[in-house]
Amino acid sequence: MADSDFDLAACLDRVRRRDEAAARRLVEHLQPMVARVVRAHLPQRDEPEDLMQEVFLKVFSRLEQYRGQVPFEHWVARVAVSTCLDRLRAQRRRPLRLWSELSEPEQALLESLAADAPPGGAGAETAAWEIVSRLLDALAPAERLLMTLLEFEQKTPAEVSALTGWSSGVVRIRAFRARRKLRALYAKLERGKL
Numbered sequence: 001m002a003d004s005d006f007d008l009a010a011c012l013d014r015v016r017r018r019d020e021a022a023a024r025r026l027v028e029h030l031q032p033m034v035a036r037v038v039r040a041h042l043p044q045r046d047e048p049e050d051l052m053q054e055v056f057l058k059v060f061s062r063l064e065q066y067r068g069q070v071p072f073e074h075w076v077a078r079v080a081v082s083t084c085l086d087r088l089r090a091q092r093r094r095p096l097r098l099w100s101e102l103s104e105p106e107q108a109l110l111e112s113l114a115a116d117a118p119p120g121g122a123g124a125e126t127a128a129w130e131i132v133s134r135l136l137d138a139l140a141p142a143e144r145l146l147m148t149l150l151e152f153e154q155k156t157p158a159e160v161s162a163l164t165g166w167s168s169g170v171v172r173i174r175a176f177r178a179r180r181k182l183r184a185l186y187a188k189l190e191r192g193k194l
Contacts, residue, residue: 006025008072011025011026011029012026012072015063030059033077034052034055034076034080037055037081038051038052038083055079055083058079109189134189135182135189136148139181139185142174143174146164146175147179149163149164157172
């Protein structure tokens with residue numbers, strides 16, 4: 001079927017009725033546009049295919065939210081851009097650190113902890129988790145909870161605010177202070193004073 005013969009309204013109706021062939025046809029129709037959007041906003045370290053798959057999962061799971069007030073392709077493009085931006089935000093919260101990007105003292109610290117790790121462990125990964133655990137244990141319980149929610153569970157400040165009852169301003173201030181405290185604790189750990 002050529003795209004000029006594609007009836008979007010009929011296809012969407014069939015997709016809403018769980019017609020798998022229509023869903024495949026819709027993906028084929030939208031794939032070039034979604035690919036362009038994803039490649040234009042592609043976060044580092046991500047494969048376009050992974051993000052495109054995530055976009056289509058969101059489109060199908062939110063299809064009932066589409067009300068027809070804007071062209072369907074525009075709505076899908078907004079979903080694609082939002083997905084890319086969400087991924088970029090997640091990368092900023094939890095950036096990938098390559099071994100070559102670590103300072104010599106950071107590498108030495110991880111190597112010494114890995115050498116002390118039990119046999120059969122994951123080496124550097126186990127050592128890194130040991131460092132994180134030691135640092136988190138040195139925080140106050142509220143700070144530890146906040147860092148766990150924000151950094152490990154990747155919750156937004158608004159989600160943390162809803163969970164804890166703290167205002168979003170309080171969440172941001174406490175997070176800033178907790179991160180500053182973690183940096184100071186890590187510096188002490190590097191000097192062997194923690």
